[in-house]
Amino acid sequence: MAYDKENFRNVTIKDVAKRAEVSIATVSRILNGKDRVSPLLAERVLLATKELQYQPNDVARALKIKESRSIGLIIPDIENPFFPALVRGVQDAAKIHNYAVILCNTDGKTEEEKKYIQFLYSKRVDGIAFTESVDNKKNIALLDSLGIPVVLLDRRVEGMKASGVSTDNRLGAFMATKHLIERGKRRIAFISGLPKLSSGAERASGYQDALLSYNIQYDKKLAFIGAFTYESGYAAVENLLLSRYQFDAIFASNDIMAIGAIECLNQYGIRVPEDVAVVGFDDIRLATWYKPLLTTIRQPVYEMGQYAIKLLVEHITGERSSPHEKIFVPELMIRQSSGGLEESK
Amino acid sequence: MAYDKENFRNVTIKDVAKRAEVSIATVSRILNGKDRVSPLLAERVLLATKELQYQPNDVARALKIKESRSIGLIIPDIENPFFPALVRGVQDAAKIHNYAVILCNTDGKTEEEKKYIQFLYSKRVDGIAFTESVDNKKNIALLDSLGIPVVLLDRRVEGMKASGVSTDNRLGAFMATKHLIERGKRRIAFISGLPKLSSGAERASGYQDALLSYNIQYDKKLAFIGAFTYESGYAAVENLLLSRYQFDAIFASNDIMAIGAIECLNQYGIRVPEDVAVVGFDDIRLATWYKPLLTTIRQPVYEMGQYAIKLLVEHITGERSSPHEKIFVPELMIRQSSGGLEESK
DNA sequence: GTTATCCTTGTAAACGTTTACTTAACCTTT
DNA sequence: AAAGGTTAAGTAAACGTTTACAAGGATAAC
Structure with a gap:
């Protein structure tokens, strides 16, 4: 057998104690350095641990x-x-x-x-x-x-x-939406994350807040429910396209959905950012490797x-x-x- | 204090034993289902574990x-x-x-x-x-x-x-190089991984094997040492470009280096794949999201x-x-x- | 009806630590 | 020099399990 447990007898605190000619309590104390202990014994014990290659057993320790x-x-x-x-x-x-x-x-x-x-x-x-x-x-x-x-x-x-x-998901979503608005976009589609998740819900309300504060009417038809996945981003845009409803920007609740969205747009010959601007959320590493480089909200x-x-x-x-x-x-x-x-x- | 250990007295096998009016050995046996045990006691014990919400302590078990x-x-x-x-x-x-x-x-x-x-x-x-x-x-x-x-x-x-x-890194590298050769490339640059790693060394030899079997002279000047990082891929290509040495393809020992390489090529206005063909290794998820989609060797x-x-x-x-x-x-x-x-x- | 066999359950030791308690040695202090 | 105080080391119990062994009851065999 390759790993014969018998060959590797675990050396315990007892072995160390015996070798250093002290009690196991002393060994424990020295190793944990809590109580006072004489330098002489400490040295002997430390030597013994080296010689025996003693490694404390954390599971015994954990139990105790x-x-x-x-x-x-x-x-x-x-x-x-x-x-x-x-x-x-x-x-x-x-x-x-x-x-x-x-x-x-x-x-x-x-x-x-x-x-x-x-x-x-x-x-x-x-x-x-x-x-x-x-x-x-x-x-x-x-x-x-x-x-x-x-x-x-x-x-x-x-x-x-x-x-x-x-x-602060709400703030992040607000910033993302505001950014799009400030770049002149008015018909901003939104792909939510799972709305049952706080992060999902908060981002949705940040989006709405931003629209509100710029006096842009919130439009249900531009809002899609995603699942934080590539596929759900892709699907959302496909539905949007099929609906033939006008839009000039997309804010996706995370980067993967944003990428899914862009992939779909590309598939239909729509250019990003020329035709439609897209912003994501998270700033995953991929955001700076993907083409186009993804504008996004960075979470640390x-x-x-x-x-x-x-x-x-x-x-x-x-x-x-x-x-x-x-x-x-x-x-x-x-x-x-x-x-x-x-x-x- | 929020997490007062005293409030959550751990229920042990002893508590279960007491409640079920059996010995702890019996409880243990029932829970582990090894030895035979009477259905009557088993039921009582199981009931007790439910009532007390007993969860075995794996660290004690581990010790034993x-x-x-x-x-x-x-x-x-x-x-x-x-x-x-x-x-x-x-x-x-x-x-x-x-x-x-x-x-x-x-x-x-x-x-x-x-x-x-x-x-x-x-x-x-x-x-x-x-x-x-x-x-x-x-x-x-x-x-x-x-x-x-x-x-x-x-x-x-x-x-x-x-x-x-x-x-099989060698085979993979061979396939990658062969693919480039079959697409008419002859001056194929190579970015190695860490050569001290078996994977690095094996890919290097796969590359050389492929050249050999197509009677293409191995050219040191086209071989660069990378470190499996984006930066090292980028740097390798930059050096290559600076050397003004001709090349029509790059085989990078992993995808991140391949992407680093492509980024650098783009930076210098060189198109992939029109001017230079690039193949990576690993097939990380990014390989299908990056533009251009990365040709690569898939590892499962x-x-x-x-x-x-x-x-x-x-x-x-x-x-x-x-x-x-x-x-x-x-x-x-x-x-x-x-x-x-x-x-x- | 006695003895042997089997089977289920209980008792207690062990796993490798930490630590409360005890002991003994050494200082102080008077 | 005796009493008290301090300190370092040892003894043994405990943490929550598993399991070897013992014990006892039931069943089977004669």
Whole structure:
């Protein structure tokens, strides 16, 4: 057998104690550096750990001190270009605090979320960072009932006891729409995200606010419900085109839908930005590689991930007791798809 | 305090035992379903677990049975577009077998790799899936010495005792180069990946093999050393252009470098594919969103991730004892950047 | 009706730590 | 020099499971 467990007898704190001729309590104390301990013994113990190549067993430790030093990260799908930066932010921050992060992809399915929550609870993670899907209440309640610290990513839930980090979606959508209006557009189509998600709903209202403040009538026929996917962006535009309803711009609730939209426009021989200006949301990396370069609203995704863990750790340690809502401010990235920086008409 | 541990007294197997009026051994047996047990007690116990909302403590279990049901996944960077699909494949496969996956980003730094290996060992993961960076020998040896089952992703290391999964890089590079040759190209520049990586080296030799088999002289001046990054692709082409050396095609060792290369060509007013044909490697999602659509060599990245875990689990369970090398076969995806499907000159 | 066999359940030890409590040695202080 | 105080080290219990072993009851065999 290639990996014969017998060959690799785990060296435990007992072995170290024996070799250094002290008690296991002393070894533990020296290794954790909490209590005072004589330098002489410390040296002997440290030597023994080197000689035996002792590596503490974190699972025993976790059992005893009821702290696994691991956190769960629940997201819909790492293959969605929005998430890698978020995950990286989470992981980098976790590393600093010495937490392991357990990654879970749910595809936005409530049932999967529930399974993973229970799974993570079995593993006794110290906290969970959660980018939730649609049907919020139930799983949030579950989390509450388990008493695990939670921070919500990119979502907001009414009356939730947990902390959250997000971007000001409403403001972002407002900025995007305003940008289009200022470039002379008046018939601005809107592709929403999942309206059940706070991010989706907020972006929709930002869009409407902007129209309102420029005295442009909100037109239902220009509003489409998307699902944050390429396909839904494409489909929305196709429907719009088929309806033969006039429009001169599109604001899509995320970049992938914006790209789907542009692809569809191109397919029908409509030029971006000459015929129709397009703005997205998120500023994923692809936005600067896609042609035309995508004008979009930047969310500081990496920082959001980092901040989420900062918050989570504060809750875990008890340093912070009451929930906190961190809202990042979005930034308009003007690029080609909205006509770039040149003057309008 | 928001998360008062006292309020959420963990219910243990003892509580269940008491409630069901049986011994803890019986509870354990019923829950694990190994030994025979009377239906009557089973029912009582199951009822008690429901009533108390008992969730087994996996860390205690892990300590006892020396099996944490978690695996480590070490990659350079989840933000590199190559990895999300791989990670997803790994995670989906792990889910099936009920393993938690702990994600680690090393940025390809040997030192970070080492730290994470030790970290994961402390957590007593049951196995590690490892996409290694440059300086292989040392960390591989470390893994060997720890006796943890390992499977190597997308890399091959001589004389390694671990299993590995990869794509036939040499064949892929051969196919890419051949494709360009068959489209009439003769002066094909090559941007390598990190030559210290097996994938880098193998692609280089595939390129050379193809030239050879078409009797085209290998020309050092057309070969550039890249680092699998956008910037290195861009820089390579810029150098090539500055050298004023003639070329009519580029084969880049991955898609991001190919895109960097095309961006640079565009910057200098050179059209792709009209003036220069470009082929990449990997077939990341971006390859079909980028303009021009990127001709590339597809690696079945998701499947590779899945297969790696399949292998890893087999090693963990002892089902498979000797290392196995799984090599996927690449596929040529003909798109616009090489001139598409139209006949060549 | 006694003995043997089987099967279900219980008792208790173990996994590798941390830590409350005890002990003993060494300082102070008077 | 005795009493008290401080400190470093050791002993043993505990964290929540699994499981070897023991025990007892029922069934089968004679």
